Amino acid sequence: MYGHVVVSGSGFPLNPSAIVGPTSTVTTRPARRADVNGVDYGLTCSIWTPDLSTAYRTAMAVDVGYVWINDVGKHFLGAPFGGVKQSGFGREECFEEMLSFTREKSIHAKL
Numbered sequence: 001m002y003g004h005v006v007v008s009g010s011g012f013p014l015n016p017s018a019i020v021g022p023t024s025t026v027t028t029r030p031a032r033r034a035d036v037n038g039v040d041y042g043l044t045c046s047i048w049t050p051d052l053s054t055a056y057r058t059a060m061a062v063d064v065g066y067v068w069i070n071d072v073g074k075h076f077l078g079a080p081f082g083g084v085k086q087s088g089f090g091r092e093e094c095f096e097e098m099l100s101f102t103r104e105k106s107i108h109a110k111l
Contacts, residue, residue: 037063043083046072065091 036045042064047055052069059067065083068074075081080091090100 033058033061037061040086041083042085043087044068 082091
């Protein structure tokens with residue numbers, strides 16, 4: 001296994017540096033969401049819990065571009081994919097990506 005693993009309650013802080021590869025934060029405390037949102041990156045998040053209500057609330061609270069609940073890695077055609085903060089801008093794999101290659105122009109002419 002490669003990447004960076006942080007276990008809450010272990011005394012190890014989240015690593016706010018640039019990370020290449022899988023990153024996992026294991027937490028059971030809602031207060032740690034602030035730590036997760038406090039880093040400069042926010043590409044994806046995977047939430048693992050049998051409680052869908054908790055998963056949904058957590059998904060809405062984390063500042064990332066894409067969230068999986070009880071799964072990881074799947075992308076669906078047409079579902080926007082992309083990060084926030086230093087993990088990128090814009091969305092891929094959706095209609096918005098195609099529009100990003102276009103440019104609007106307004107022309108007014110009095111006849």
